Amino acid sequence: xxxxxxALVAGYTVGEFLLFAAAGFVVLAIGMxxxxxxxxxxxxxxxxxxxxxxxxxxxxxxxxxxxxxxxFLDIALVYALLNFLMAIAISKFTVERGGVL
Amino acid sequence: xTGLEPVVAQVTAIEASLLVFVVLTALVTALARDVLAxxxxxxxxxxxxxxxxxxxxxxxxxxxxxxxxxxxxxxxLLLTLAKTTRIDHETVFEEVNLPAAxxxxxxxxxxxxxxxxxxxxxxxxxxxxxxxDVTQWYLTETYAQTGVENTVMAVLAAFRGFDTFGEAVVVxxxxxxxxxVLHREVFA
Amino acid sequence: xxxxxPNDRDDEPGGTGAVDGESGDNxxxxxxxDVPPHRAVARSGRLDSEQRQGTPYTESQVIMxxxxxxxxxxxxxxxxxxxxxxxxxxxGFQGGAIMAAVVFMIAFxxxxxxxxxxxxxxxxxxxxxxxxxxxAAIGLIPVARGGAFLQYDLLPIPVKxxxxxxxxxxxxAIVSGVLMGLFFLLANGFASDGSGFGxxxxxxxxxxxxxxxxxxxxxxxxxxxxxxxxxxxx
Numbered sequence: 001x002x003x004x005x006x007a008l009v010a011g012y013t014v015g016e017f018l019l020f021a022a023a024g025f026v027v028l029a030i031g032m033x034x035x036x037x038x039x040x041x042x043x044x045x046x047x048x049x050x051x052x053x054x055x056x057x058x059x060x061x062x063x064x065x066x067x068x069x070x071x072f073l074d075i076a077l078v079y080a081l082l083n084f085l086m087a088i089a090i091s092k093f094t095v096e097r098g099g100v101l
Numbered sequence: 102x103t104g105l106e107p108v109v110a111q112v113t114a115i116e117a118s119l120l121v122f123v124v125l126t127a128l129v130t131a132l133a134r135d136v137l138a139x140x141x142x143x144x145x146x147x148x149x150x151x152x153x154x155x156x157x158x159x160x161x162x163x164x165x166x167x168x169x170x171x172x173x174x175x176x177x178l179l180l181t182l183a184k185t186t187r188i189d190h191e192t193v194f195e196e197v198n199l200p201a202a203x204x205x206x207x208x209x210x211x212x213x214x215x216x217x218x219x220x221x222x223x224x225x226x227x228x229x230x231x232x233x234d235v236t237q238w239y240l241t242e243t244y245a246q247t248g249v250e251n252t253v254m255a256v257l258a259a260f261r262g263f264d265t266f267g268e269a270v271v272v273x274x275x276x277x278x279x280x281x282v283l284h285r286e287v288f289a
Numbered sequence: 290x291x292x293x294x295p296n297d298r299d300d301e302p303g304g305t306g307a308v309d310g311e312s313g314d315n316x317x318x319x320x321x322x323d324v325p326p327h328r329a330v331a332r333s334g335r336l337d338s339e340q341r342q343g344t345p346y347t348e349s350q351v352i353m354x355x356x357x358x359x360x361x362x363x364x365x366x367x368x369x370x371x372x373x374x375x376x377x378x379x380x381g382f383q384g385g386a387i388m389a390a391v392v393f394m395i396a397f398x399x400x401x402x403x404x405x406x407x408x409x410x411x412x413x414x415x416x417x418x419x420x421x422x423x424x425a426a427i428g429l430i431p432v433a434r435g436g437a438f439l440q441y442d443l444l445p446i447p448v449k450x451x452x453x454x455x456x457x458x459x460x461x462a463i464v465s466g467v468l469m470g471l472f473f474l475l476a477n478g479f480a481s482d483g484s485g486f487g488x489x490x491x492x493x494x495x496x497x498x499x500x501x502x503x504x505x506x507x508x509x510x511x512x513x514x515x516x517x518x519x520x521x522x523x
Binding site for chain 2: 370374375376377378379380382383386387389390393410413414417418420421424425428438439441447448449452455456459460463464466467468469470471472473474475476477478479
């Protein structure tokens with residue numbers, strides 16, 4: 001019986017609340033997808049994919065807490081470290097279309 | 102595997118939003134006119150898939166998706182794109198090829214017809230979970246037989262070790278095949 | 290990126306940092322006025338052409354220090370995922386991919402050519418080949434002792450460490466070696482059209498560069514036989 005299973009308000013437990021919060025972040029990610037698709041410039045897309053990555057780290061951390069599986073935080077850590085790689089790869093690519101690699 | 106029932110009872114919000122996100126990113130990846138935009142949205146697709154795998158309690162798959170997709174695939178695709186020339190596009194999306202879309206829709210409809218017989222996600226009655234000879238045997242016997250807590254790794258390295266050896270050789274062969282295709286003799 | 294940087298900073302005799310000094314080395318005076326300081330030549334021709342190879346790599350004052358800080362932690366985390374695969378999610382495949390991604394990160398920050406010099410071809414090949422041989426050897430030791438392939442209880446070490454050694458010495462080494470190799474390989478490109486920013490170490494394509502440049506500068510992409518280019522034109 002961890003803190004995740006304790007009732008919070010109106011019969012909802014803390015875990016369910018965290019899951020709803022994660023769902024809200026996914027909805028935000030869908031909104032951010034508009035910027036990634038529409039652009040109009042590549043810088044917009046780089047920024048959008050960076051925000052999406054940070055968003056995903058939050059979602060994964062919330063899932064790890066809600067499912068009370070601390071080892072799931074490893075995935076969030078991997079994303080936090082590698083999302084940076086994705087961001088610098090795309091941003092360096094947008095300059096001169098990879099000419100400065 | 103504690104607390105599976107409450108998760109099954111209220112899958113709706115997080116699962117539905119993640120599925121919408123994944124389907125949207127997959128469609129945009131397929132339809133985007135600009136290749137760089139498609140690569141970027143494909144990175145976003147992998148983010149959604151990793152969260153979905155995590156929610157379905159498959160952390161090993163989620164970790165693989167995170168490491169391979171975010172770290173490797175995007176970078177390798179961008180490096181390949183850097184070797185090509187850019188074509189300016191007027192439109193954001195490709196035109197949909199109607200016969201191809203019809204064939205894909207037909208396949209989707211055929212697969213969707215079978216969904217009624219598939220057990221619910223996380224159901225304890227699903228054969229893949231309740232089977233005493235396979236899943237339950239591995240879950241109960243792995244630690245006694247190998248001393249390893251992570252059942253997935255034990256299955257990969259010990260119980261199905263010969264398959265994993267084959268996969269490792271395939272990865273090695275893929276590196277050699279890339280050398281041959283690109284007419285190189287050394288990697289670095 | 291640094292388009293807004295005023296050009297007169299390069300004319301100052303002193304007081305410029307290392308990065309400014311390098312962009313000054315490219316010769317600001319010869320450049321046309323519409324070319325930003327970080328770019329040695331005007332945007333023209335293909336990336337592979339001789340002109341465009343003037344600045345194959347541009348230092349970034351944001352990316353380099355950040356990678357210096359992040360890379361050790363990311364590499365340590367890759368080692369953790371590899372070595373702790375028996376107790377938590379992960380294993381050799383994931384850990385090897387993370388460690389290879391750290392090398393990508395370093396290559397983006399410090400230049401692919403510099404990383405290519407730093408990480409010799411021998412290391413990459415030794416990882417890939419050594420991993421395959423180590424996996425096969427661990428599998429064949431029990432066979433030599435009269436058991437089956439990969440029968441861990443016939444190894445002279447506990448079963449758990451047998452699994453761990455397959456993950457660490459076998460799979461992680463293969464995956465990280467092959468992924469690093471693919472990265473350097475794709476950065477070099479197709480050999481016979483002389484593309485890539487370096488000579489790739491083979492040396493046999495250097496003679497072709499002069500012939501290739503003639504077609505490149507005429508901006509004729511249609512006649513290029515490279516399959517990579519064909520994919521991009523689709």
